[in-house]
Amino acid sequence: MNIDAYDCGSVKHLSTLFKLLAEPNRLKILCSLGLECRPVSDIIESTELSQTNVSFHLRALREAGLVKPERKGAFIYYCLPDPELLRLLGDFRQWLEEHQKEKLLKKNMKK
Amino acid sequence: MNIDAYDCGSVKHLSTLFKLLAEPNRLKILCSLGLECRPVSDIIESTELSQTNVSFHLRALREAGLVKPERKGAFIYYCLPDPELLRLLGDFRQWLEEHQKEKLLKKNMKK
């Protein structure tokens, strides 16, 4: 690997994390949770996904520790154990917005 | 969508970005570039991937605007148009390290 290559740490672990975040419905779920804890039924309603599908994605997020389940009676509430993740998502979102402005700018300038 | 749901902006665009970053070899390429501009042959050498494969991933990154090609004679140099992306990767990496110490991502790591 090249001398001044940037150290991304464990590429494998990073990509595992990104893979989880790369699924639109999983992102939707994370965003619909926000900083609150919500029962699965809420998530199903706000994301408009099938129960099976929500459960499937929640499992992936849960096993990765990105969401934490907590039983309350018949319901299971899910929440983010670390809201810092939302900040990171926000950073990316902001970068993306700026980045796309530039891209549009370049496109328009060429014509 | 719920009232206090977190606004992740366009989930579709975000997930497209994460999908690009979720591929280990693409991450490798980005990291091997670092802040420098390098010809494809360099990338092939430092990542130890096949020429076809590097070209394949470079195309994806290029079309998303994550890398920028620049012809110099027979060579095509690639670089990050915005080094800020490396900072974001670094943030994630750091977040990951802190959470690794706890119990996060335990199952996905074994692979």
Next chain:
DNA sequence: CAATCATATGCGTCAATATTCATATGCGTA
């Protein structure tokens, strides 16, 4: 122009992942 080097692209294949349907499990209440 021919030969060669650097890089890109079309195509086929294979593996991984998302989605649905049907069904199971766990909890609260009558």
Next chain:
DNA sequence: TACGCATATGAATATTGACGCATATGATTG
């Protein structure tokens, strides 16, 4: 206990994405 609601899981299918091979394109040099 039996029943209904909330959530999870297994099997089957559909979709996506990575990779290699062969070949094409575009630039350099003789």
